[in-house]
Each structure stands twice: as C-alpha cells, then as structure tokens.
Amino acid sequence: MYVNDTTGNSKPAYQSDLCARIIPCLDVANGRVVKGTNFKQLLDMGDPVELAKMYELQGADELVFLDIKASVDGQQSALDMVNQVARHLSIPFAVGGGIKSLEDVHKFFHAGADKVTLNTMAVEQPELINQIANQYGSQSIVVAVDVNQEDDGSLAIYTHGGSQRATVNYHQWLAELVDRGAGEVLLTAMHKDGTGSGFDTQLLAQFGAEFPVQVIASGGANGPEDFLAAIEAGADAVLAAGIFHRGEYTVGQIKSYLIKHNIKIRNPGC
C-alpha cells in the first residue's frame, strides 16, 4: 500500500496517504545503547538521548527503545532516560523492556513515552494488552513478537529477549493479540536478526494477508534494498539498529533510496 502508482493502471483496494515508516531501534542496557547479533553479544554504542536527536535530524519517523537486558534480569528500565528522550524529541517513540504490570505501563507513559512495547509480559499476561488498549487506546500498544523458524521449518514464539521458547502457536498468538487490541506488531524474525541477510519477506507478505494491524518489520537490515523488499512485501514500517548505529547508512540515505523506488516516504525536507 506504500508503492506509488506511476502507471495509472492499478487501483489500490484502499486509498491511503500513509507513509511507510523508518524506525531506528535503540537497544538500551544500563542507560546506554547496545546492539548484539542474535541478541547475544552486546556492544555499547552510545548515549540514548544523543542518538535519538541525531536520528530525528536524519529523518527518522519514530524511535523504539528496547531494554533487552531488562526482560532477562528483571531490571527496571531507566524512567529518567525516557523522560529525557521525551523532552528532546518531536517525533513519537516507543519503549519496552522491564514492563511487568499495568503500574509499570503508567510509569512509562507518565515519563513521556508514546507507546509501550510488550513481549514477554504480553505472552505471560495477555490481559495486559486489553487493559492498556482500553485505558490508553490501541495506538499506544505495540506487541513485539519474536519468531524463530525452527530447524523443522515451523514458526516458534520466543520470550525473555529471545532466550525462552513459548508454548503458544504463532498464528494463534497473532490472532489473539490483534483481538485483544494491540495497535501494532513488531515482528522480529530471529533467524534473520543481526545476520544481515535481509528481512523475512515471506513472513511479512503472509502477515498482511492474515492480520488487520500494522506490522513493523525487524531483524535483518543489511542495505537499502532490504528496506525496499520489506515494504514491498507488506511491512508498514521497518525497524533497524546496527546498520544505523554503525554509520553504514543514515536514515536519510535509506529514505532517498525508497523515494527513488516509488515508496511513499515522509521527507522532512530539512
């Protein structure tokens, strides 16, 4: 739905001026930004507030902060970091990690977050999705789904920062979280994450056909063509970390490439 019609021959099923979003992801641990390959080796990459401002200037449409360590060791994410980010950004951002209860959710929103991202807690206490959607609206809740293609080819859901396999079935889980009121799904293909081998476009294409909710593709961005492939496959947004943090591409460069390939993209023009 984000490909501009240049031929005039094809009529889209639904009109939409919505742009595909580019979302840098900042994995945070102890107030610093980290990014690992397959979630394992963490490498410090900088100050969250500085990075956030830099990405806004580069043209990022949104940011996501994930405290991936929090769900492993139970550490609370730093609320003052969220507060500092909120005071310095004029684009939306989501936070996740360390959310254990509705009380924690209140704290994150109060600190200035626009959205919360739930992963482990969504699986363990799915009624949290309903509670957040009812109180803050569906737009405020992103459910992060870490899916791994197992050796036998089946799709398995993982929690706790990708370290524990959940019993819930992939298709059932997605249907359930949409039903409970999740506004967006952050879909991480663990078998692609950090490998630089592109997004799982087949998974993305299937997703759009099955579930009426926005999907953010995550895991596997290696170059501009991976972003294009994900959006063409049906992603509403693409999330990436290392490719931006390592300075291989700026958000602006990715966007220019996508605009050149007829994708509807926000060009902040500054």
Added chain:
Amino acid sequence: MNINGAKVAVIDLNSGNLLSLQTAIQAAGGQLTTVQQPSADLFTECDVLVMPGQGRFAYVMQQIDDSGWRTFLLEWVRNGKRLVGICVGMQVLFEGSEEDPEAVGLGLFKGHCKKLSHPKTPMVGWAKLQSYKLSMQDQFAYFVNSYAIAECPFGTAKVNYGGSFCAAVQRGNLYGFQFHPEKSGQFGRELIKYVCQ
C-alpha cells in the same frame, strides 16, 4: 503580540501524556500552565487554551463534563478566545462520534466522527497534508486515530485513509488538529508556535 508573551494553558483531561505538548509549547516561547479545572481567571490570565485528548470519545467528553469545562469552553469560544483541540480534543469540538453515539460533543462544529474505512485501524503514522494553507501545505503530519471527521466546511487540511478526512479545521480562533503537532517533527513545532502566538 510577542510570542514570548503568549500565555498558553493546556487542559489536562487525564487523557494521555502531556509532556511532549508542554515541551513543544515552551520551546515555542509560550508561558505554559496546565489546568485541570476551568476558572474565570483564565479569561484574563490566558491567551490560548490547548485541549489534547486521547482515548475514547465518551471518556474525553466525560472528563470535560465532570470538570465543568463544557459551559466554560462554549463561553470561551463565544468570546472569540483561542481554543486548539488536538486529536480526540479536535473530535469533541464536533457534535458526536460513531465511537460512542450516546456521548454529546461540544457542538462547536457541525458533524459527527466516523470510523475510518480502512481495514487497518488505528491509522498510525505520517501522511502528507493536502492544504491550501501555506503553514500546512504538503507537510507531513503524524496521525494516530481510528475515527475522524469525513467532511467539514471549515476543513483546512485533508488526508486519505480509506477515504478522505479532515486533518485540520479552523473557524476564527477555533482550531482543531486531528494529527499530533507535538509529534510531527519540525513542521509540528512550527505549527504550535503559530497557534500559540
């Protein structure tokens, strides 16, 4: 009027986080206060009232009625004072919404909100505004909504999502933005500066 002198009050309807909006108003040079309850003093002590709203239409209307804002806001607008409604804060300026048909809006504009006719709701993200106003023309704004006003003679900007809807309305000093200026990057900051002067 010097923008540095504009006194801006944000109405806290206990409906979503106000920090970004407050920060943006301060960054625009506005003298910021946050108010829960209406008071006659506002007429002398405040130039601009900003009413953000998130969540259900009925919830926001309930908050407005419980704190006694309804009569105050109608009086405020009748006196030509500036009011800026954002997101559901814009929707409640109208008569009602399909979301909660029993809830009665402020009725400052004619019309009712309808559910967006696109399979993916809420609409989340950025869209380019179609507007005749130079301040908004071809700018990208950040939206998060499932309902909207399809048409209004006072519409100043439009976008498409399953159909065309009003992204902004204005009649004199009464402004409504369906998108979130406080989340719309540099463009949004400029817009806040503009309405807060």
